[in-house]
Amino acid sequence: MEDNYNDIHANILAHLPEKSLLRFRNVSKQWCHMISSAYFSHASFVKTTYIPLPFATRNAGSNRRVAETNRNYYIYNPTTNQYATIPKPGYRTPNTIFGVILAFDSLKSSHHKVVFVRSATTFSHLYQLEIYSSQTRLWSFSSEVQEFNYSKGAYCSGFIHWMTNSGASLRFDVDRERFQEIALPNGWNQHARIRYFKESGGQLHLIFTNGRHSTRQFDVYEMEKDSSRWSVKYRVDLDALISEYPEMILNNSGPSDWDYHAYRVLAVVSKENEGSFMVLHIPGKAISYNFKHQTSTLLHDFAPGCTHIEGCITIETDDSFPYFGSLAIV
Incomplete structure (x- = not known):
């Protein structure tokens, strides 16, 4: 009873x-x-799969990326205000880290992994992955991997994804420790600019533009559930938004300037039943844009009266992260 x-x-x-x-x-x-109990540490928030454990780093005496012996890494849960220090794997030569990704899904496990990308040898362009498991509290090492831009990655549904200008994205199966290339969407070329590449609500989204016109009209791509290919999820037309906020047009930009329109995509939120939207930062303001109705809502005015991107508060895409609470134990 x-x-x-x-x-x-x-x-x-x-x-x-x-x-x-x-x-x-x-x-x-x-x-x-x-x-x-463990039940509430991950199962209680079944309505969301947002990553609730952010990173924190601290250098002791140096800000240089090569001085990794003096860098500490932490896992921090802002909901419970708990944190844990990731133990160092020991001295490595060379000691340069090019990317760090947290792999955690509260719906699947209360444990997490942290994937470090570092130089494999001093005089080659080969890299190696070092993976820390909170379950075993041990480090494992992958075989040498190809040269790649590992600075910006995104974890989603068991895979870490990295972008490249070669016409493919690279994915890494965290559990099986396998790499695979995924073809990028049609329209991608080496001159494309990535506007957004992040996980949100268990979905990985990509936005890129190729010139002045495509900063007004562009597609939002979503990775398929099996992480096999990209498909168009939403089509965006910002003409009405730009008319409402003319400060989005940069007066000093030429017709060929790919930053002709001033905005940053901070988040893409897919809510099939409630209405999907994206959060934009435009000069001095944060707004939401509804994909279906192509309407906008002012979320916050950072700098009232600001009409130019220069001098306004500017939030870069890499500076924003979704936050959803969790009682996950670190």
């Missing part, structure tokens, strides 16, 4: 936001034990 009672309470509590759960831990020892 007591087990049924606890199951009923657990099912009810699982539908509450994480801030309420943190307060309810103080109700009794029984509730504290129940809410602190």
